[in-house]
Amino acid sequence: MHPDRLRAETxxxxxxxxxxxxxxxxxxxxxxxxxxxxxxREATIGGYEAAAEAEGQLHRTYESIARMxxxxxxxxxxxxxxxxxxxxxxxxxPFDSGDRIxxxxxxxxSNHIACLQVAERTGATVDVLPHDEHGxxxxxxxxxxxxxxxxxxxxxxxxxxxxxxxxAQEVGAVADDADVPFLxxxxxxxxxxxxxxxxxxxxxxxxxxxKYLRGPRGTGFLYVQDDWIERIEPPLLDLHAATWTAPDAxxxxxxxxxxxxxxxxxAGQVALGVAVDYALDQGLDAIFDRxxxxxxxxRTGLADVAGVTVHDQGDVRCGITTFSAEQKDxxxxxxxxxxxxxxxxxxxxxxTRLDAEARALPELVRASVHYYNTEAEVxxxxxxxxxxxxx
Ligand SMILES: Cc1ncc(COP(=O)(O)O)c(C=O)c1O
Numbered sequence: 126m127h128p129d130r131l132r133a134e135t136x137x138x139x140x141x142x143x144x145x146x147x148x149x150x151x152x153x154x155x156x157x158x159x160x161x162x163x164x165x166r167e168a169t170i171g172g173y174e175a176a177a178e179a180e181g182q183l184h185r186t187y188e189s190i191a192r193m194x195x196x197x198x199x200x201x202x203x204x205x206x207x208x209x210x211x212x213x214x215x216x217x218x219p220f221d222s223g224d225r226i227x228x229x230x231x232x233x234x235s236n237h238i239a240c241l242q243v244a245e246r247t248g249a250t251v252d253v254l255p256h257d258e259h260g261x262x263x264x265x266x267x268x269x270x271x272x273x274x275x276x277x278x279x280x281x282x283x284x285x286x287x288x289x290x291x292x293a294q295e296v297g298a299v300a301d302d303a304d305v306p307f308l309x310x311x312x313x314x315x316x317x318x319x320x321x322x323x324x325x326x327x328x329x330x331x332x333x334x335x336k337y338l339r340g341p342r343g344t345g346f347l348y349v350q351d352d353w354i355e356r357i358e359p360p361l362l363d364l365h366a367a368t369w370t371a372p373d374a375x376x377x378x379x380x381x382x383x384x385x386x387x388x389x390x391x392a393g394q395v396a397l398g399v400a401v402d403y404a405l406d407q408g409l410d411a412i413f414d415r416x417x418x419x420x421x422x423x424r425t426g427l428a429d430v431a432g433v434t435v436h437d438q439g440d441v442r443c444g445i446t447t448f449s450a451e452q453k454d455x456x457x458x459x460x461x462x463x464x465x466x467x468x469x470x471x472x473x474x475x476x477t478r479l480d481a482e483a484r485a486l487p488e489l490v491r492a493s494v495h496y497y498n499t500e501a502e503v504x505x506x507x508x509x510x511x512x513x514x515x516x
Pocket of ligand 1: 147206207208233235281283285310312313332333
């Protein structure tokens with residue numbers, strides 16, 4: 126890792142202290158260039174013509190994602206965001222009355238809302254697994270709760286509200302033993318740590334482009350393991366996901382393209398491939414090490430600020446840090462930091478209601494670092510926070 130070079134390739138670092146990488150990271154120059162170049166071609170030769178010209182580049186996006194996950198390109202679908210990716214898999218599973226959906230306290234709001242809706246519609250039940258002393262999903266309890274009614278294990282790898290990294294691989298082993306589908310929400314882990322789907326044992330994985338992958342907004346992808354693709358009927362179909370073969374017949378695409386739709390943000394998809402390559406060039410292990418180091422340094426700095434409580438859980442913690450302060454609420458702190466050109470996010474209890482209620486969490490400030498951030502920025506951040514709390 127060469128922070129100077131990485132920052133020289135990240136124009137935003139000249140303007141802001143960006144600790145909102147779990148919201149949307151600053152893109153590196155090659156990602157920006159790929160989008161602008163593509164948009165210029167659209168404006169110059171036409172949208173459909175530019176897409177035809179970029180077919181090879183677009184294919185490389187599938188290849189890059191497949192390389193990152195260690196899967197086949199036919200197992201990857203490009204969609205608009207992580208939620209749509211997750212939904213296309215989840216709503217495509219054939220839930221029935223009596224089925225059990227196992228999930229955990231760190232579930233993301235959109236996913237859990239979908240679980241509740243399916244439970245209402247079908248009579249399936251949603252069982253929230255207990256967590257261990259580190260806040261991680263308790264894999265012993267998971268194993269003991271497995272039975273023939275379990276129709277899905279859904280796990281959020283890294284929650285939106287803290288540094289916790291759930292033991293996805295251990296969950297995947299239980300799912301594999303029981304031959305139950307395992308849907309991993311890797312929205313906050315993609316780009317931050319290696320995601321080898323075979324080792325993780327997930328059947329399906331959803332992710333977004335704009336967060337730790339540093340890709341464009343409005344991009345995301347879904348991985349579905351080959352054996353499962355034809356067992357999941359997409360909740361929505363169009364002429365890209367299926368072919369109209371006779372006036373009263375259609376055939377659903379046999380590979381993961383069935384989860385996509387025809388009209389899409391091609392500039393973003395091309396640039397997403399560039400972003401994935403950029404992350405792979407840095408090395409996902411190296412990124413994870415650096416993020417953990419920077420976040421550890423940040424948590425140490427925050428622990429020294431009077432009135433501040435850090436709320437992160439986990440024995441392994443990633444680049445996300447959340448905290449609250451006695452002196453001011455999270456929105457006021459975020460606004461004060463923004464006035465000082467420091468970017469953070471607010472994580473409300475409604476994003477992670479199960480965890481927030483269990484721990485009686487208030488609105489939290491989320492400060493999420495990435496490998497192009499520096500120790501000097503961590504110091505500046507802590508200084509800026511002190512000044513906001515004093516103001
Ligand atoms: C854990 C988690 N899952 C899913 C999502 C949804 O991602 P998207 O906004 O790309 O749909 C988020 C967004 O913050 C998230 O933090």
